[in-house]
Amino acid sequence: MIDWLLPFLESYHETNAGLPLYLIPYDDNMALTRHAAEVYGVTMVESEPVEVDRLSHELYPGVFNSHRRRLRKLQALALALDEVAYVDVDVILFRDLRPVFGRLESGKREFIVASPSFEYVYNENRKNYAFLDDALLFNDGFWVTSSRFLSLSDVLETVRSDIDIFHAVRKRGQLFAQPLMNFVVHRRGLKTALLPHCVENASHENYYKAPGITFSKGKPLDPEGKEIYLAHWAGAITLPSHDVFAGAWKELSRAARTRVGKRAGAHSFFR
Template structure:
């Protein structure tokens, strides 16, 4: 019998994100096996939650090798980038079929149907779109992958796959090739373009989760058109007249977005983050959010304003 489950990558630097993730994961997936992949050596606080949220820590001998691949491809834009490559140790872990997830998200549904979809649709790798611009720079590599392999850019923070799909030798070979083609890859998202290229240039059967399961929302970012609401069937997108309308939201992913009272879909994060806190703690946090939210939302609107940027450029240029 196949062992199905999930992996999450985290450390104590994102402890509050991780607690919200763990809380949401266990509410919607009470029995699904979960393994923590340590982002680095700072994981004591999170590991202390293992009995509360029923997960195990997964250490693997490949961590050094994977980080060395990240170091070859890193341009210095994201100094912690090589640590993200530890997530690929999941290909050689204890689970036969699994979903990989970053900690800076909340889980809003039962994940087993996504994992079972590998067998149902005879696929090896399922992904959520993230956009080609976040993966490849314009150039011959991108053009060829789109033309010949129908490549869709996907985010490296959530994907579904099988144990042993790629070997360490394959990863090292792809890394060597990508060093030569580094100028055609995204400057920042090293692990993301690495995984995309690994999948796109292989013979594995891959597809978008949404393309196979159109009832699942294609997007898992909070900055999506419309709003997220909850009904008897779970979380859905309300975006009347758009393709996403009434599709199910299974994950909400805040990677790259600062955790603050002004962040989009904050209520979803707060729902799980506040679980287990005392009434006094909840009241203090709510008060802080009520005070700061208008300020932070206003600041974000100003930063996005075309006119503010024009005034700034005029002042800067004298």
């Protein structure tokens, strides 16, 4: 995970250092993570994800479901913030995210997402449930909401109340958080909006294999010339190498390792 975290933090430092960032621990291997957080001025979320971990084991029991830890992103909903933007760490940021905030509005935009995801959310049983008709299926690697519209307790209540429906409709195949986030948002009827419908000239594109991407002054544009805010290696099983965003990712990775390594002192964390 640290190989993804470092370039993400460097991209945050370059584009959004003025925004407070909270880092949710993924597992107990925290020595380098804590050091990197200190270097970048990031706040570690110290509260134990007891309720989230309990839910993850209820939903995905067994020794072969270790990736259920991905549900720990739900801890973002427990932060004492009026608005929160969640971002996966297999992401690099290209632009200032401040325009994303202040866009939420009751009954109009209660949950903002960067991009749709049509294939990795539900199975064919979704057609049996009217509340999923015309639902915007989204990638859960980036979203913005407020405790006014969605809290951790809301998630726990919704899933446990309708756990049978969730298991009936969720897509299988090592998918954990994304079907759950979609299900909760859709079951609660939150008004969901894509980033381009909230921020002028923003693109909904961020997939690392997206075609037709160009760069202007180091910033990516989609084929229509709209501004790409982030690149996401969703589903990637190896580190970036030859895709259109790989060059930027590698530069950020090198810069991050230099920055973190220098602060590590005589005993470098890297080999």
